[in-house]
Amino acid sequence: MADFEPIWALGLMSGTSMDGVDGAMLLTDGVEVFDFGESFFRPYSATETATITAAQGLWPENDAAILSAAEHVVLTAHAEVIAKFPQAEVVGFHGQTLAHDPANGRTHQLGNGAALAKLCGKKLVWDFRSADVSAGGQGAPLTPFYHFAIVRIIGAGRVTACLNMGGVGNVTLVDGAKSAPQDAGALLAFDTGPANAPINDLMQARRGVSFDLDGALAATGQVEEAIIRSVLQRGYFYEKPPKSLDRNDFADALELVADLTDADAAATLTALAAATVATGERWLPQKPDRWLVSGGGAKNPTLMAELSKRLSAEVSAIETVGLDGDMLEAQAFAYLAVRVLRGLPTSAAGTTGVIAPVCGGQVSG
Numbered sequence: 001m002a003d004f005e006p007i008w009a010l011g012l013m014s015g016t017s018m019d020g021v022d023g024a025m026l027l028t029d030g031v032e033v034f035d036f037g038e039s040f041f042r043p044y045s046a047t048e049t050a051t052i053t054a055a056q057g058l059w060p061e062n063d064a065a066i067l068s069a070a071e072h073v074v075l076t077a078h079a080e081v082i083a084k085f086p087q088a089e090v091v092g093f094h095g096q097t098l099a100h101d102p103a104n105g106r107t108h109q110l111g112n113g114a115a116l117a118k119l120c121g122k123k124l125v126w127d128f129r130s131a132d133v134s135a136g137g138q139g140a141p142l143t144p145f146y147h148f149a150i151v152r153i154i155g156a157g158r159v160t161a162c163l164n165m166g167g168v169g170n171v172t173l174v175d176g177a178k179s180a181p182q183d184a185g186a187l188l189a190f191d192t193g194p195a196n197a198p199i200n201d202l203m204q205a206r207r208g209v210s211f212d213l214d215g216a217l218a219a220t221g222q223v224e225e226a227i228i229r230s231v232l233q234r235g236y237f238y239e240k241p242p243k244s245l246d247r248n249d250f251a252d253a254l255e256l257v258a259d260l261t262d263a264d265a266a267a268t269l270t271a272l273a274a275a276t277v278a279t280g281e282r283w284l285p286q287k288p289d290r291w292l293v294s295g296g297g298a299k300n301p302t303l304m305a306e307l308s309k310r311l312s313a314e315v316s317a318i319e320t321v322g323l324d325g326d327m328l329e330a331q332a333f334a335y336l337a338v339r340v341l342r343g344l345p346t347s348a349a350g351t352t353g354v355i356a357p358v359c360g361g362q363v364s365g
Contacts, residue, residue: 004342006034010088011334012078014096016167016197016247017296018052019210020044023081024330025088030338033149039327040084048073049210052110057248058098059108067110070096074111075119082120091117092337093126094329100246102138117365125337127362132347137354140244144172144189144351145339146332148181154321161288162318163307164329165297168245169195169277172351173284182348182357188285189351190241193276196296198253198269205254206262212270215302221267227256228268228275237276241283242353273297274306281312292318294325336361 006029013022021044025037044052055063055070074096082091095111113126129139147162151174162172169192178186199218200211212218231250236243253272257265281287290313297303298317308315318325336346345357352358 004029006032007089007338008037008087009090009092009334009338010082010085011092011330011332011337012081013094013330013333014074014077015329016097017200018044018049018096021077021081022327022330023085024324024327024334025085026331026334028149028335028338030335030342030344031149033153033335036324036331038085039324039330040081041326042077042081044073044077048077052096055098055110059106070098071110071112075116078111078116079119082116082122088122090123090125090337090341091120092128092333092335093124094128094333095126097247100140100244102133102140102244105133107133107139113362114364121365123363123365125340125361125363128333128336128340128346128360131360132352132354132358135354135356135358137347137352137358138242138244139352141170141172141189141191141351142336142347143170143329143332144174144187145181145346146328146335147172147174148178148187149335150323151176154323158289159286161284161291161313163192163277163291163293164295165195165273165293165303166295166329167195167197167200167247169193169273169297171277171280173286173288175286182345185285185350187348187350188241188283190243190280190283191245192280193237193245193273194250194253194269195273197247198250199266199273202254202257202265202269206265211296212266212300212302215270215300217263218266218270218300218302221261221263221265223271224257224260224264224268225271228272231256231272232275232279237279241280242349242351244352267302270300270303271306273303274310277307278310288313291315292321294318294323294328298325
């Protein structure tokens with residue numbers, strides 16, 4: 001393949017927590033990461049979050065008015081972030097996941113990348129998941145190829161578990177001794193189970209706030225292990241990876257803790273998030289030397305303590321190795337955007353279960 005000079009790429013991410021849009025710059029050639037640039041977070045207002053929440057679970061053929069209102073919020077917010085980075089040579093736009101059903105070959109990320117490219121006057125890479133799903137893959141998670149790149153930066157040769165605790169948890173086991181992310185055995189990735197989504201939903205329903213700040217409420221409660229054991233009996237946890245979840249696959253979590261006090265419910269859902277990760281260890285072909293945690297859960301000391309208690313290796317926030325956990329997913333889509341421009345794979349058998357490596361993404365602008 002012809003030489004490709006590193007370029008500054010902007011990655012955008014609006015996750016299942018629906019709190020806002022992350023934007024992060026990355027200097028990369030799609031293989032190596034040469035530098036980390038500036039970042040920016042554009043929060044959603046309460047009204048904007050409510051508009052996107054109303055569209056959760058909908059497919060393109062569903063309620064057009066609700067989807068249109070949500071897409072307006074998504075595109076407007078992303079355009080505002082792109083405007084902060086005039087130096088970006090390409091933009092990776094993930095969109096807002098509304099529904100994910102890979103078993104039936106469907107995934108829905110809201111946001112027309114062609115329209116956004118025209119609005120912002122930038123080359124845009126988007127619709128990262130569809131090609132993988134169409135080829136029989138899970139379409140998620142998509143960050144593992146970036147995890148491979150950063151693990152090689154911080155310690156090639158070590159077996160590292162990169163754990164993202166967002167709305168849904170996902171883990172990537174990285175063998176840094178491998179040459180490329182698509183190589184056999186380089187990566188194994190899958191969604192671990194519910195993470196912050198049930199906790200956030202509980203706090204909104206019972207306290208009128210969006211999350212349990214610093215895990216303070218959970219820290220005062222008692223964990224009902226019987227509830228956790230019952231959840232871990234569900235079929236998902238017995239399925240071999242790669243595998244992925246929709247945010248609403250554990251929508252009954254609040255019903256399970258309905259009879260508990262606020263504190264006990266928060267403690268139980270927090271422990272559940274950690275327990276699902278620990279259960280997932282059974283599928284790892286190698287025990288990791290360390291667990292590096294990113295996402296909102298990394299800022300929750302109660303959740304981090306539960307992870308440390310239940311996992312078999314050292315657990316630490318990814319910031320301890322000099323990386324920005326808040327912007328990791330946005331950086332990943334900057335990295336993937338450049339890979340798409342180069343025609344390089346963005347997923348493989350070990351990350352999504354697709355039969356052969358796939359380069360997924362449309363280019364507009």
